[in-house]
Amino acid sequence: MTSPDSVVVGYDGSPEAALAVRWAARHAALMDCELQVVHCSLWPLLTNDLGPVKGISGSGLQHQAQSILDEGQAEALSAAPRVRTRGSLLYGLPAGHLRRIADNSRMLVLGSRGIGGFMGLLVGSVSLELAATASCPVAVIRFDQNPEGRVVVGIDSSGSAGALGIACAMASATGADLMIIHVIQPHDGPANKPGGGQEAARRLLITAAESARAMAPDVSVRQHIAQDSSVPRALLNTARGAALIVVGSKGWGLLRGTIGSSAHAVLHHATGPVLISRQPQPDGTAGNSKT
Incomplete structure (x- = not known):
């Protein structure tokens, strides 16, 4: 287990993981956090012969x-x-x-498919699993093309306090504006009638903006209402050119251990980094939902 003032990042030597390490290093420095680079070797699952080859210096799976771990730390620096x-x-x-090490940390950072993901998936299986189960x-x-852009956070009718809090922290650390x-979806009721x-x-966003300004008084906060039958589409359209999109999640979605749709x-x-913040369940455990 790491301290609350640490950022954990997984590294396996792939280009995707290198991008994640560099992103994690910059943000750990901005948040004045320690960065813990983790490499998980799968070789012991396949062979017990990890030592050097006799007579060949610097050889062996260990x-x-x-x-690879040293390379990851060099990427960070x-x-x-x-x-x-x-x-x-x-x-x-x-x-x-990674789930165990990141417990109680500020953030876990992963490449899109650099750690055990299946080729052909845009986001790998391990990244999806940890997005659904990490505490x-x-x-x-996946990309980091607009590091100077704004931070965008989507909130649901609950106010998504966890997502809003981490979005404020990220915006404050990076000096970014917050959106x-x-x-609003069609089943949310008549758009222009009272209630x-x-x-x-509008009331929800006013409350959220007030909370955001209290948490991050140095951050410029804007509000946006989108009307769309697809929540992801509206979030993605709003987040074009953003440095980061933050999404809250709660419940258990379609399957336990999976993030929501x-x-x-x-x-x-x-088209940029995504941060998943899971909302605690009533029993105190973290969860994830369809939204």
């Missing part, structure tokens, strides 16, 4: 695994030379190790 880093070399499947917010980095969006979708959305769609189609 040495190779350590070299190339992006943020002053970030505090430490490395962890573990053996076995990555999801369980801390999970950032999945809070709520999506209908538009009025309820909206978060799933945003992860697969976003």
Whole structure:
């Protein structure tokens, strides 16, 4: 388990994971957090012969695994030379190790499919699993083309306090503007009648904006109401050119251990980093939902 002032990032040597490490390093430095780079080697699942080849210096699977971890730390320092880093070399499947290590941390950062993902999926299986099961917010980095852009956070009728809180923290750390969006769907009621979708959305956004300004008084906060039958589509359209999109999640979605349909769609189609913040359940455990 790490401290609350740490950011954890998984690295396996792939280009996707390198992008995630650089993103994590920059943001850990901005938030004055330690960065923990984790490499999980799968070789012990396949062979017990991890040692060096006799007579060949620097050989062997264990040495190779350590070299990958060292490479990950070097990637971090190339992006943020002053970030505090430490490395962890573990053996076995990555999801369980990363979930355990990231428990209580500020954030877990993953590449889009660099850690055990199936080729052909836009976001890999391990990233999706951890987005659904990790106890801390999970950032999945597919692209990072607009690092100077705004932070966009989608909130539902509950106010999505967890998502709003981490979005404020990210905007404050990076100096970005914050856009809070709520999506009205056709079944939300008459848009222009008292108590209908538009009025309820306006009240919800006013409350959220007040909370955001209290949490991050240095951040410029804007509000946006979108009307669309598809929540992910509205979020993605609003987040064009954003540095980060933050999505809240609660419940258990369609299957236990999977993220909900909206978060799933945003992860697969976003053109920038996505941060999933799971809302605690009434029993205190973290959950995830269709929204």
